Amino acid sequence: MRSIGFIPCYALLIDLKMKKIREKVYNFKTKNKEGFVQSEIDTLLKDYPNINIDKFNSALRGITCMVINDEMVIYHCDIDKALRCGIENRNLRSWEWD
Numbered sequence: 001m002r003s004i005g006f007i008p009c010y011a012l013l014i015d016l017k018m019k020k021i022r023e024k025v026y027n028f029k030t031k032n033k034e035g036f037v038q039s040e041i042d043t044l045l046k047d048y049p050n051i052n053i054d055k056f057n058s059a060l061r062g063i064t065c066m067v068i069n070d071e072m073v074i075y076h077c078d079i080d081k082a083l084r085c086g087i088e089n090r091n092l093r094s095w096e097w098d
Contacts, residue, residue: 021087022080024044024047025076025080026076028040028044034068034075035074035075035076035078035079036073037071037072037073037074038071038072041074044079048083051086051087052086052089053086055086055088055091056082057082058085058091058092059081059085059086059091060074060078063075065078077098
């Protein structure tokens with residue numbers, strides 16, 4: 001039996017895609033180590049032209065953020081989750097809320 005089957009392969013591809021997203025978010029050059037300001041989010045989103053922006057924005061509702069130098073800073077983990085939701089065209093899952 002040489003094939004690992006469709007489902008495991010598909011799951012592996014999804015996992016690799018999500019890993020690439022996480023790496024991109026956490027390695028993105030931000031001016032604040034704590035996270036992203038709006039201009040940086042806008043730049044990041046240019047790499048995802050087919051993203052469902054409504055799902056992305058919905059995932060960011062109710063998050064904790066901070067203000068540095070009069071700019072709202074959104075944590076890397078929240079951008080990571082919002083990107084996943086927008087790319088997968090879905091809402092946050094209950095276990096993804098922090």
